[in-house]
Amino acid sequence: MTAAVVGTMVASLPPSCSAVTIGGTTYEQCGATWYQPQYIGTQVQYVVVPAP
Incomplete structure (x- = not known):
């Protein structure tokens, strides 16, 4: 699996992601990959971000 x-x-x-709040910002941690939710209209999209 690639990063x-x-x-x-x-x-x-x-599957198997955990919500983590750091400094008031909520991220989803999925193994070594971190996501930050963003709303595009009424849809939520997840953006890969560097580990906080």
């Missing part, structure tokens, strides 16, 4: 590229947007998360 996700920072800035990549996905519509759904892989």
Whole structure:
């Protein structure tokens, strides 16, 4: 499995992710990959971000 590229947007998360709040910002940690939710209209998309 290759690492996700920072800035990549996905519509759904892989299984076994955990919500983590750091400094008031909520991230989804999926193994070594971190996602930050963003709303595009009424749809949520997840953006790969560097580990906080």
